[in-house]
Amino acid sequence: MSALFDNIINHINQIGACALIVIGLYIVVMHTNMIKRIIGINIFGTGVFYFFVSIGYVRGGQIPIVNGDESGVMINPLPSVLILTGIVVVVSITVYAMSLVIKIYEGYGTMDQAEITRMKSGENND
Amino acid sequence: MKRFIPVLFFALFLALTYAVLQMPPAGTIDAPSYNHTTEHYLANALEETGATNVVAAILTDYRAWDTLGETIVLFTAIVAVISVLRKRPTAEVIRDE
Amino acid sequence: MNDIIVKTVARIIVPFIQMYGIFVILNGHISPGGGFAGGALIGVSLILYTLVFGVGAAEKKFSHRLGDLSESGGILIYLLIGSVGIVSGGYFLTNLEAGFLKGETGALLSGGMIPLLMVAIGIKVTSTIITLFHAMIEEDPS
Numbered sequence: 001m002s003a004l005f006d007n008i009i010n011h012i013n014q015i016g017a018c019a020l021i022v023i024g025l026y027i028v029v030m031h032t033n034m035i036k037r038i039i040g041i042n043i044f045g046t047g048v049f050y051f052f053v054s055i056g057y058v059r060g061g062q063i064p065i066v067n068g069d070e071s072g073v074m075i076n077p078l079p080s081v082l083i084l085t086g087i088v089v090v091v092s093i094t095v096y097a098m099s100l101v102i103k104i105y106e107g108y109g110t111m112d113q114a115e116i117t118r119m120k121s122g123e124n125n126d
Numbered sequence: 127m128k129r130f131i132p133v134l135f136f137a138l139f140l141a142l143t144y145a146v147l148q149m150p151p152a153g154t155i156d157a158p159s160y161n162h163t164t165e166h167y168l169a170n171a172l173e174e175t176g177a178t179n180v181v182a183a184i185l186t187d188y189r190a191w192d193t194l195g196e197t198i199v200l201f202t203a204i205v206a207v208i209s210v211l212r213k214r215p216t217a218e219v220i221r222d223e
Numbered sequence: 224m225n226d227i228i229v230k231t232v233a234r235i236i237v238p239f240i241q242m243y244g245i246f247v248i249l250n251g252h253i254s255p256g257g258g259f260a261g262g263a264l265i266g267v268s269l270i271l272y273t274l275v276f277g278v279g280a281a282e283k284k285f286s287h288r289l290g291d292l293s294e295s296g297g298i299l300i301y302l303l304i305g306s307v308g309i310v311s312g313g314y315f316l317t318n319l320e321a322g323f324l325k326g327e328t329g330a331l332l333s334g335g336m337i338p339l340l341m342v343a344i345g346i347k348v349t350s351t352i353i354t355l356f357h358a359m360i361e362e363d364p365s
Contacts, residue, residue, distance in 0.1 A: 092203035
């Protein structure tokens, strides 16, 4: 039982990232407002990035700034570098999705997905 | 049926936690992600590039091609947004010609 | 906004934010930071100016033409620095074998082509943030 507890404490960062992933997925599936769904995609992406960056941590390590006379172990710099590119991609996708929502609001007058489906099926049945 | 969906998501969270607990030990120096690439970067970054920040040296010297691809992604995002939000000329202007 | 406190504080604080952003860009190879964080800082300072003084006043500071020039200019500077490696006989985007100066450790002008690439990335990210904000917040004149 205490071995399970030690295991949970050692992996607490990854478990928190899994919680963020599940929260983001719940927001995208259960809500019908489009702006809330875009925020849910952002939370999902933040959870994935947090999972990836927390792999490079070394307990008792120092930050990776070398001076020529360093001693001791340093943390792994490679996951942080790969995530810097990923953050920029997520920002670009969020901006493009928001511009599409602006055009949909100008065309239909509402931001609710269920209402748009009702309006479109209503005008097809006439 | 609709009130069982939060229970379903909580079961998904427990399945993910069970998968995370099977991972190899994290946070020590003998984790499998601390391999010979990282040791080469940490040991030789100062004399091969001359920069003291290892993250900046990896981002702009060892892996500069990925940074070029990311700059192109930023440019493409601007082109896509402006092509959606452009103001079209109205119908009276076109009918006058 | 028509509040006198907000306008006065914004007018005082915007140059300091830009100075800090330029400091973070130029010291990208010595301390944590670099092109992306510094570019975001300078872009955010102009978003603060737009929110307080309106879109018309911000168009005079950063016009559409300047945004077009700096967006294309950022990528072209990156490609030109990379082509120096091809001209002098190595691969694309080589650092020290292509003739860039190494300098002494910890000085501001050290590290070969790393500060030049950080400046190019900073210009690109700044113009991206400002152009996207102005494209989304413009309203119809009707």
